[in-house]
Amino acid sequence: MRSKQSGRRRFLKEGAALAGLALGAIRPASGQEPGSEQPGVSSGGFRAYGERSRFVTSVRTLDPSGQLSPLQDSLGIITPSGLHNVQSRGYDPPDIDPRQHRLLIHGLVDRPLTFTLAELKRLPSVSRIHFIECSGNTGRTALEEKAATIQQTHGKTSCSEWTGVLLSLLLREVGVQKGASWLVAEGAEKGNRTESIPLEKAMDDVLMAYGQNGEPLRPEQGYPLRLVVAGWNGGINVKWLRRITLVDQPAMSKQEVGTLVPDGKGGWRFDSAMAQKVHYAEMPPKSVITFPSGGQKLPSRGFYEITGLAWSGWGAIRTVEVSTDGGRTWKDAPLQEPVHRKAHTRFRFAWNWNGEEALLQSRCTDERGNVQPTLAELSKAMGVNSDYWQSDYWKSTATSERYGLNAVQPWKVARDGGVQNAMFS
Numbered sequence: 457m458r459s460k461q462s463g464r465r466r467f468l469k470e471g472a473a474l475a476g477l478a479l480g481a482i483r484p485a486s487g488q489e490p491g492s493e494q495p496g497v498s499s500g501g502f503r504a505y506g507e508r509s510r511f512v513t514s515v516r517t518l519d520p521s522g523q524l525s526p527l528q529d530s531l532g533i534i535t536p537s538g539l540h541n542v543q544s545r546g547y548d549p550p551d552i553d554p555r556q557h558r559l560l561i562h563g564l565v566d567r568p569l570t571f572t573l574a575e576l577k578r579l580p581s582v583s584r585i586h587f588i589e590c591s592g593n594t595g596r597t598a599l600e601e602k603a604a605t606i607q608q609t610h611g612k613t614s615c616s617e618w619t620g621v622l623l624s625l626l627l628r629e630v631g632v633q634k635g636a637s638w639l640v641a642e643g644a645e646k647g648n649r650t651e652s653i654p655l656e657k658a659m660d661d662v663l664m665a666y667g668q669n670g671e672p673l674r675p676e677q678g679y680p681l682r683l684v685v686a687g688w689n690g691g692i693n694v695k696w697l698r699r700i701t702l703v704d705q706p707a708m709s710k711q712e713v714g715t716l717v718p719d720g721k722g723g724w725r726f727d728s729a730m731a732q733k734v735h736y737a738e739m740p741p742k743s744v745i746t747f748p749s750g751g752q753k754l755p756s757r758g759f760y761e762i763t764g765l766a767w768s769g770w771g772a773i774r775t776v777e778v779s780t781d782g783g784r785t786w787k788d789a790p791l792q793e794p795v796h797r798k799a800h801t802r803f804r805f806a807w808n809w810n811g812e813e814a815l816l817q818s819r820c821t822d823e824r825g826n827v828q829p830t831l832a833e834l835s836k837a838m839g840v841n842s843d844y845w846q847s848d849y850w851k852s853t854a855t856s857e858r859y860g861l862n863a864v865q866p867w868k869v870a871r872d873g874g875v876q877n878a879m880f881s
Contacts, residue, residue, distance in 0.1 A: 524611025533800040535614035549675035563702035566631030589613035591689040604877045605751040615800035619667030636702040644696040652706035687769030687798035739769035742862040743820035754873035757811035768822035776803040782815035814869040831863040
């Protein structure tokens with residue numbers, strides 16, 4: 457234990473020196489004491505912790521596995537922390553005192569180390585914008601419910617600015633041993649979720665985040681510490697992170713279900729023939745029009761700005777195309793700059809609606825050249841017909857096609873301006 461402590465102290469001292477950080481205590485500004493501002497205390501008509509207008513009513517909606525983000529109300533690419541999608545998996549967020557929380561990194565390493573949150577915050581930090589998406593996003597609801605809204609069909613994705621320490625920094629300090637090729641991350645919630653991540657991914661762009669959108673993580677987002685595994689299935693982004701174990705093979709935990717194998721495209725998947733489930737790692741390119749979208753209504757004919765979001769776990773979005781005639785013709789939609797890798801990208805498209813029935817669609821292409829397919833194209837590639845997606849087999853079985861589904865989402869605009877899901881219209 458003494459060697460762990462001395463190693464940690466050395467790391468913090470050297471890391472702080474490299475960053476040009478002072479190791480002494482940070483004193484509050486003159487006339488201000490720590491904790492003097494208390495949320496809820498009014499002063500001159502304002503609150504110490506701001507609240508939105510009572511006229512803004514956008515909220516998350518409940519889903520069997522969590523809460524869905526209201527994409528129909530999104531502006532730009534950043535999801536407010538209070539509207540970020542939540543996948544709880546039946547567990548309430550643990551109430552963790554950050555002063556007592558510890559992160560242990562051990563296993564196949566030269567120097568096992570334990571960190572407090574305060575020690576992690578003294579290390580060189582980065583802020584990066586990334587989306588987090590559940591692998592089950594765009595599942596049965598998109599394929600079955602004509603009245604579905606975009607919140608119901610695509611609400612399991614959100615995008616935030618995450619702040620923390622690169623995992624690679626800590627792994628270099630503990631000294632990864634030659635036999636290590638995987639790490640197992642474990643959360644502190646009831647059930648202690650564990651996920652296996654290839655070492656090459658961990659050394660690339662995995663972030664140990666303690667901040668979201670300029671403030672500490674919310675409890676449901678993993679406070680005080682979580683993983684952000686850029687571009688990978690949301691379930692792998694372990695919340696309430698408390699332990700990382702370096703190992704020579706994946707853990708095959710109960711959450712992972714099957715066996716981790718290469719997917720042939722530079723990524724990884726969990727595959728189990730017995731469970732007939734595939735848990736995809738890298739999320740494929742996807743886009744969706746957020747306005748006009750299901751459940752909305754255009755008040756009259758005339759000019760509208762079609763807008764939406766595109767993202768890919770394989771990198772940056774390069775182009776988005778929009779069709780207003782059911783896919784017969786496509787035109788490029790301007791992208792909001794800057795375009796970030798593995799993040800939501802906002803697109804906009806000018807449209808004059810003539811009052812006639814219209815079928816709106818978007819498709820994106822990422823930096824690797826991967827193009828978002830239509831459902832027909834996806835079916836052809838899989839060797840199934842369109843009836844498959846409405847079969848009892850698909851609805852009742854955890855098949856691989858239920859995960860990472862990225863088919864183009866069509867919205868039908870009726871003559872009265874009403875908009876509905878048109879996946880099977």
